[in-house]
Amino acid sequence: MIKIENVSMSFGDKKVLDNINLEIKDGETLAIIGGSGSGKSTLLRLMIGLDHPTGGKIWLRDKDIAHMPEKELDELRLHMGMVFQYSALFDSMTVGDNVAFGLREHTDYSEQKIAEIVREKLEVVGLPGTEDMMPGELSGGMKKRVSLARAIAFGPEIIFYDEPSSGLDPIMTDKIDELIISTQKRLGVTSVVVTHDMDSAIHIADRIAMIYEGRLIAVDTVDNFRRIEDPRVKAFLRGLYIGKEA
Incomplete structure (x- = not known):
């Protein structure tokens, strides 16, 4: 689904990502x-496609989106x-x-069709009948569900x-x-979840990738990830959220 090849990213003199290589499989989390x-x-x-790398390629299926014109990106984003x-x-x-x-x-789409889709998606995320509520009336968890819908x-x-x-x-x-x-x-989608919450990562993921100081230092299945001996990975597993503070 997604293939990241030799991707680097710098903001001025600061290198944020350094030669990342990663493949994300169709249908995995x-x-x-x-x-x-x-x-x-x-x-x-x-x-x-909100930013463009300073080096490398990012393939979405057979298209390199790393330096794709915004109009083409907008069309692709309809699938994201x-x-x-x-x-x-x-x-x-x-x-x-x-x-x-x-x-x-x-x-x-007609307003009738849009209303049908809205109703269906709100049901999928467990919020049926909330169409007329305002965001200010929602809890944090409910807002996340609306965002997913x-x-x-x-x-x-x-x-x-x-x-x-x-x-x-x-x-x-x-x-x-x-x-x-x-x-x-339910939808058979490919899911990419960025998180600092190790417990959540273990719960939801098929595989886990860890980035440390801009480098990809580990990628593996959840079970194998727990057995990695790299001290940086072991520290993160223990909940010592190492790395530079933003």
Whole structure:
């Protein structure tokens, strides 16, 4: 689904990513972990084309998106869903209008069809009948669910999650983890989850990739990842979130 070849990223004199090589398989859930400032969120932004690498290629199936014109990227993004760290809902819009936003912007669907899709996706994320609520009436976990409903409105092939458990209590974190798992199974999508939460990564992922100071230092299945002897990986597994602070 996604192939990252020799990707580097610098901001001025600061190298944030250094020669990353990674393949993400069709239909899998890959968790990308690392401490604050490790480069994992930068890699996510590169994969959805919000930034362009200073070196290397990023293949989405057979297309290199690393330096693709914005118009072509916009068309490809219709096959991607994005769940942002802080949900990124429009506070002035209802839940239904938030979920419908992309459909109204990028399709010629009738309002009746849009309403049907909105209702269906809200049911998928466990929020039936919430179309008329406002974001200010929602808990943090509910906002994440609405953000996911918006992300899957187009029927994407890939869903990207940026720190989905950030700011949530342990009970709600477990619920969001289960939602990521059920969404992957129900829709058959490829999921890429950027997180610093090792427990969540172990729970949801088929494989885990770890970035440390801009370098990819480990990629393996969950079971094998636990047995890696690299001291940086072992420290992260113990909950010592090593790495440079942002």
